């Protein structure tokens with residue numbers, strides 16, 4: 418009985434949360450198209466997000482490319498298939514690794530920061546203060562973050578693609594015996610424009626997940642500063658899970 | 673003349689009645705204090721009147737207009753006429769003093785930076801502060817934060833100001849400064865002031881009229897000069913700070 422009830426409550430709770438997130442996102446999109454548009458706030462957020470995420474995301478992507486090419490090389494070399502390395506590296510990075518790794522990095526840094534900031538504002542009445550001054554807090558806080566995380570993820574993923582392949586190229590052509598000219602030719606030959614757009618599109622979508630979960634969790638934080646800490650952790654975990662799940666679904670749709 | 677009236681206002685959280693059928697009218701330009709122990713629903717009352725919480729029952733009439741079910745858009749206009757000083761000040765801690773005080777000006781008026789600088793200077797002078805525009809809230813003392821918050825609140829000259837525990841937690845001298853400010857704003861700027869407080873001494877000192885809240889009900893309502901001779905048992909007990917009377921006292925009462 419106890420377990421059934423617990424299971425039922427958990428399930429119901431999950432259902433309710435999904436509904437809440439959806440409503441919150443819909444609300445943000447509603448305010449997205451209303452005036453005034455606060456460009457300054459978007460710029461501020463982009464700067465913050467860029468500083469928080471870009472270095473770590475690029476470093477992660479570069480090292481992934483460098484490590485990945487080594488594994489590919491030795492696996493494929495057994496069958497004399499090592500010329501396939503550039504193609505495998507490029508496609509895997511662009512289609513999967515660059516957007517996912519950038520998304521996870523951003524969730525850990527930006528998602529956490531957003532929840533902590535808005536959650537603190539909530540428990541110290543700053544959100545109420547915004548409302549009382551005649552401004553919608555979703556429009557003031559959530560909208561700029563939605564735009565900023567999406568645009569920033571677009572840029573970061575594009576750069577992560579490049580840096581990741583560059584990392585693979587450097588290791589592959591210096592430490593391993595892959596040919597420089599064919600490496601570039603092969604990479605360019607097999608990467609289609611569609612892959613590029615899918616990659617950037619995933620990035621934008623992951624960016625939206627991060628800001629929406631981050632803001633939502635902050636807006637509905639409960640229980641003082643302790644609650645903010647808990648919400649921050651939850652925000653990161655939920656964002657990461659959703660990014661991985663969304664990636665799976667997007668793959669089904671795109672390919 | 674009446675500025676604000678609530679009729680049969682009720683609010684419950686999970687069947688626990690926090691505000692229970694309160695009807696009360698506020699006169700233009702008066703200083704009204706709503707007293708009551710901690711946890712009796714004073715803050716909830718303010719939030720109801722400001723539209724931050726929705727009442728379960730009852731009506732709120734502001735300047736002759738029923739605003740109980742006003743639209744979000746209507747509330748934006750209504751709130752330009754109202755202000756609230758939160759218990760903790762609720763300054764935006766990511767903005768400096770200048771940005772905090774000019775918040776309403778930036779959001780609702782289209783004025784030049786020079787004019788903003790001038791008006792912020794004047795607003796800060798009104799609350800007895802000078803030369804702190806560049807500081808952040810975390811660099812200010814509690815009393816200064818409250819004064820800055822007050823300057824922010826009066827930027828658009830509201831007709832009605834709510835003060836939630838304006839002097840709780842302040843030293844006696846800082847408290848006296850805040851009280852003098854409330855009075856000055858009431859006299860000079862003709863701001864109707866509704867104060868929520870559990871401090872009897874200052875409530876008696878400052879108010880034209882007082883009400884006492886107990887378990888969500890309004891149990892006393894008196895002109896300030898009649899308070900001392902009031903026959904009201906609740907009021908008597910509250911003012912004397914006695915444990916004997918209609919107000920039940922629990923020894924494990926938490927603040």
Ligand SMILES: Nc1ncnc2c1ncn2[C@@H]1O[C@H](COP(=O)(O)OP(=O)(O)O)[C@@H](O)[C@H]1O
Pocket residue numbers: 685690708709710711712713714715716717
């Ligand atoms: N948003 C809320 N949800 C649930 N309970 C609340 C909420 N806000 C206040 N309460 C409860 O209502 C009661 C009155 O709170 P409050 O108005 O803050 O008291 P005070 O008179 O000290 O300002 C308290 O028991 C508090 O726990």
Ligand SMILES: [Mg+2]
Pocket residue numbers: 714715759836837
């Ligand atoms: Mg309170």
